[in-house]
Amino acid sequence: xxxxxxxxxxxxxxxxxxxxxxxxxxxxxxxxxxxxxxxxxxxxxxxxxxxxxxxxxxxxxxxxxxxxxxxxxxxxxxxxxxxxxxxxxxxxxxxxxxxxxxxxxxxxxxxxxxxxxxxxxxxxxxxxxxxxxxxxxxxxxxxxxxxxxxxxxxxxxxxxxxxxxxxxxxxxxxxxxxxxxxxxxxxxxxxxxxxxxxxxxxxxxxxxxxxxxxxxxxxxxxxxxxxxxxxxxxxxxxxxxxxxxxxxxxxxxxxxxxxxxxxxxxxxxxxxxxxxxxxxxxxxxxxxxxxxxxxxxxxxxxxxxxxxxxxxxxxxxxxxxxxxxxxxxxxxxxxxxxxxxxxxxxxxxxxxxxxxxxxxxxxxxxxxxxxxxxxxxxxxxxxxxxxxxxxxxxxxxxxxxxxxxxxxxxxxxxx
Amino acid sequence: xxxxxxxxxxxxxxxxxxxxxxxxxxxxxxxxxxxxxxxxxxxxxxxxxxxxxxxxxxxxxxxxxxxxxxxxxxxxxxxxxxxxxxxxxxxxxxxxxxxxxxxxxxxxxxxxxxxxxxxxxxxxxxxxxxxxxxxxxxxxxxxxxxxxxxxxxxxxxxxxxxxxxxxxxxxxxxxxxxxxxxxxxxxxxxxxxxxxxxxxxxxxxxxxxxxxxxxxxxxxxxxxxxxxxxxxxxxxxxxxxxxxxxxxxxxxxxxxxxxxxxxxxxxxxxxxxxxxxxxxxxxxxxxxxxxxxxxxxxxxxxxxxxxxxxxxxxxxxxxxxxxxxxxxxxxxxxxxxxxxxxxxxxxxxxxxxxxxxxxxxxxxxxxxxxxxxxxxxxxxxxxxxxxxxxxxxxxxxxxxxxxxxxxxxxxxxx
Numbered sequence: 001x002x003x004x005x006x007x008x009x010x011x012x013x014x015x016x017x018x019x020x021x022x023x024x025x026x027x028x029x030x031x032x033x034x035x036x037x038x039x040x041x042x043x044x045x046x047x048x049x050x051x052x053x054x055x056x057x058x059x060x061x062x063x064x065x066x067x068x069x070x071x072x073x074x075x076x077x078x079x080x081x082x083x084x085x086x087x088x089x090x091x092x093x094x095x096x097x098x099x100x101x102x103x104x105x106x107x108x109x110x111x112x113x114x115x116x117x118x119x120x121x122x123x124x125x126x127x128x129x130x131x132x133x134x135x136x137x138x139x140x141x142x143x144x145x146x147x148x149x150x151x152x153x154x155x156x157x158x159x160x161x162x163x164x165x166x167x168x169x170x171x172x173x174x175x176x177x178x179x180x181x182x183x184x185x186x187x188x189x190x191x192x193x194x195x196x197x198x199x200x201x202x203x204x205x206x207x208x209x210x211x212x213x214x215x216x217x218x219x220x221x222x223x224x225x226x227x228x229x230x231x232x233x234x235x236x237x238x239x240x241x242x243x244x245x246x247x248x249x250x251x252x253x254x255x256x257x258x259x260x261x262x263x264x265x266x267x268x269x270x271x272x273x274x275x276x277x278x279x280x281x282x283x284x285x286x287x288x289x290x291x292x293x294x295x296x297x298x299x300x301x302x303x304x305x306x307x308x309x310x311x312x313x314x315x316x317x318x319x320x321x322x323x324x325x326x327x328x329x330x331x332x333x334x335x336x337x338x339x340x341x342x343x344x345x346x347x348x349x350x351x352x353x354x355x356x357x358x359x360x361x362x363x364x365x366x367x368x369x370x371x372x373x374x375x376x377x378x379x380x381x382x383x384x385x386x387x388x389x390x391x392x393x394x395x396x397x398x399x400x401x402x403x404x405x406x407x408x409x410x411x412x413x414x415x
Numbered sequence: 416x417x418x419x420x421x422x423x424x425x426x427x428x429x430x431x432x433x434x435x436x437x438x439x440x441x442x443x444x445x446x447x448x449x450x451x452x453x454x455x456x457x458x459x460x461x462x463x464x465x466x467x468x469x470x471x472x473x474x475x476x477x478x479x480x481x482x483x484x485x486x487x488x489x490x491x492x493x494x495x496x497x498x499x500x501x502x503x504x505x506x507x508x509x510x511x512x513x514x515x516x517x518x519x520x521x522x523x524x525x526x527x528x529x530x531x532x533x534x535x536x537x538x539x540x541x542x543x544x545x546x547x548x549x550x551x552x553x554x555x556x557x558x559x560x561x562x563x564x565x566x567x568x569x570x571x572x573x574x575x576x577x578x579x580x581x582x583x584x585x586x587x588x589x590x591x592x593x594x595x596x597x598x599x600x601x602x603x604x605x606x607x608x609x610x611x612x613x614x615x616x617x618x619x620x621x622x623x624x625x626x627x628x629x630x631x632x633x634x635x636x637x638x639x640x641x642x643x644x645x646x647x648x649x650x651x652x653x654x655x656x657x658x659x660x661x662x663x664x665x666x667x668x669x670x671x672x673x674x675x676x677x678x679x680x681x682x683x684x685x686x687x688x689x690x691x692x693x694x695x696x697x698x699x700x701x702x703x704x705x706x707x708x709x710x711x712x713x714x715x716x717x718x719x720x721x722x723x724x725x726x727x728x729x730x731x732x733x734x735x736x737x738x739x740x741x742x743x744x745x746x747x748x749x750x751x752x753x754x755x756x757x758x759x760x761x762x763x764x765x766x767x768x769x770x771x772x773x774x775x776x777x778x779x780x781x782x783x784x785x786x787x788x789x790x791x792x793x794x795x796x797x798x799x800x801x802x803x804x805x806x807x808x809x810x811x812x813x814x815x816x817x818x819x820x821x822x823x824x825x826x827x828x829x
Contacts, residue, residue, distance in 0.1 A: 016692040017635070017666055021539045024702035027709055030490060051486060059484040073478050078464035080456060081680045084432070117523065120713035149709060156710045269487045270717035288428045298432060299562035300530050300711065301523035306681035307718035308485075 086115020492521020609775020
């Protein structure tokens with residue numbers, strides 16, 4: 001009857017479909033920046049997200065990027081869709097950067113590299129690919145700790161997460177013995193994720209001799225290696241040195257999968273430039289894998305964005321720009337190293353009796369200070385120093401202008 | 416060979432995506448009169464890609480602005496872009512926007528917007544993680560709709576009647592019947608305008624009938640809007656259906672693409688507009704959208720969003736853009752008109768009114784697979800097996816050849 005009909009109309013108009021949607025918690029890493037922005041303290045410091053800052057605390061657009069952009073603008077290119085796997089020249093240059101242009105893998109064509117939406121997009125495509133095609137266990141072993149976003153990425157792709165010991169809080173260094181013990185127990189064919197260099201969040205990297213032992217053990221356990229390389233060039237300042245572990249594993253016969261990001265080392269954060277590589281048995285397998293990667297990519301975003309990939313390719317393939325880039329990456333890495341030294345000096349000056357050697361020993365953008373959650377909370381509340389709860393600070397956010405203030409704050413909460 | 420070697424031995428070679436294979440075959444063809452009526456991108460009368468003049472202007476402004484950097488955008492994207500994009504869809508005077516219950520998620524093209532919306536619905540619509548909720552897509556539809564919803568986790572993707580091959584128009588009765596029979600709360604993917612691949616849109620009266628049933632039967636409205644402005648030449652006209660549904664009180668999603676109407680195909684500019692009942696619901700929805708985005712691409716690309724945002728938010732540039740869009744739409748309308756006239760003049764069997772009745776980039780010619788094969792193999796005119804042609808592939812220089820080819824295909828091949 002008509003009264004019932006109008007009531008139905010009313011109820012469907014008044015009741016939302018979304019009543020059951022929970023409020024999502026703020027992202028632990030990006031949420032730090034949101035909180036930082038709201039703070040009115042003039043001395044506030046954002047040591048949260050890993051984005052490089054110059055010594056004035058400003059975002060840094062690399063000269064090689066500006067020059068590349070000018071070259072590209074002059075070409076008046078069209079905006080036609082890229083292929084699903086991205087800009088071909090980019091994928092090639094990306095693989096060469098990671099593996100070395102004389103790598104046997106590239107010469108025999110037994111790998112495939114696709115352009116991805118920076119490091120996150122690469123990890124997700126990789127996770128999706130493993131979820132669909134990896135015949136081994138569903139478990140992905142992450143170092144303890146790892147980048148916060150690794151877990152939800154693999155989980156959303158349908159994988160399960162486990163961990164192997166990595167960081168030793170008593171030394172603020174690498175728990176080599178613990179790592180080997182745990183890795184030796186990982187079931188065969190499981191996936192193990194390794195940070196190629198500049199481990200995030202700890203800044204603790206294995207030494208070459210330790211990498212060799214890990215590679216050997218992983219081979220004996222028959223594990224599938226997933227390398228995450230988000231900081232090539234940024235760790236030591238040398239791109240080949242930073243890619244050493246990746247290349248060593250390949251040399252030792254591991255057919256790895258690899259995620260690369262150009263967010264940090266080229267400062268192309270918002271342009272979303274990355275690559276995903278699968279090293280295969282042979283060229284035929286690589287072709288088949290490529291076709292399946294495309295099938296995965298198409299229902300997510302069809303094909304990747306052009307701008308950043310064009311910039312990266314121009315830099316990598318234009319000799320003067322490539323040389324300039326290497327200099328600038330070296331410069332960024334050096335500034336970070338200098339800030340580490342100044343922070344430790346500052347802490348000594350403040351009278352801290354703790355051992356802060358790990359601040360200098362750790363490498364890359366991040367420093368695992370060793371601060372406990374309560375100390376982090378105090379540092380944020382009392383000094384407006386923003387960082388993640390695990391005690392991680394982004395050294396990139398430290399400058400000669402604020403390093404003393406930071407030392408003061410850290411000393412205050414740890415003395 | 417070491418560990419992991421042969422790990423992917425079992426992954427078979429996947430079939431290529433049809434539309435891209437067509438273009439690849441076209442490229443390899445050396446026939447002097449070859450014509451590509453395949454992939455959906457605008458072409459000028461010289462058969463060239465067209466970077467919109469307003470886009471060139473804005474890009475120059477961006478490159479010359481040394482205050483701009485390449486920092487991360489927020490997870491949900493560039494705020495000025497999101498609000499301007501939603502405004503373009505819903506209108507300047509949108510009550511829903513004034514009521515603060517409209518939000519946007521910047522996404523990687525229209526595909527990305529669809530995917531984020533689909534992922535959200537799978538997690539949070541009709542219960543939590545309800546992969547059994549039926550998703551209806553038109554028969555036929557853009558082929559990637561199936562992949563998007565399937566990979567988002569939906570197990571039950573079904574066709575709804577849409578194209579009537581016999582009458583070469585909309586199968587309204589079939590469509591309405593499917594709406595009546597669909598389980599309550601089913602998700603329906605509706606093409607806001609310029610239906611892909613048929614070019615056949617419901618009239619306003621037909622949209623009203625669709626809305627009435629959808630409201631009564633509690634069906635979810637998910638608009639795919641990839642051609643706003645491109646279809647009729649008018650942004651407002653092309654958004655009529657979306658705006659009507661919003662005014663009827665629906666909570667809905669609109670996946671917007673700026674690939675075609677801005678010609679920004681490779682910069683991947685899209686926006687998922689969310690219209691919720693109130694701001695409180697919207698806030699919770701967007702917080703969960705962030706979670707989804709964070710594990711998919713973390714944050715969206717900057718360049719394309721900047722171009723669109725600058726254009727939409729500046730009155731002169733906005734005006735110039737509308738002019739550029741009209742230029743594209745008008746050329747398509749001209750080609751439709753000329754193709755129909757030429758086929759009629761040739762006396763090609765059948766009726767060809769559908770060519771001018773259909774709207775947007777595509778036309779469902781009605782050619783059958785054998786006739787399509789003839790077109791490709793004998794005439795080197797490339798079109799999809801479905802008989803879909805991209806009107807943008809037609810030019811004043813090739814239209815006679817194409818009309819003649821269609822004439823031959825229809826008269827020689829049954």
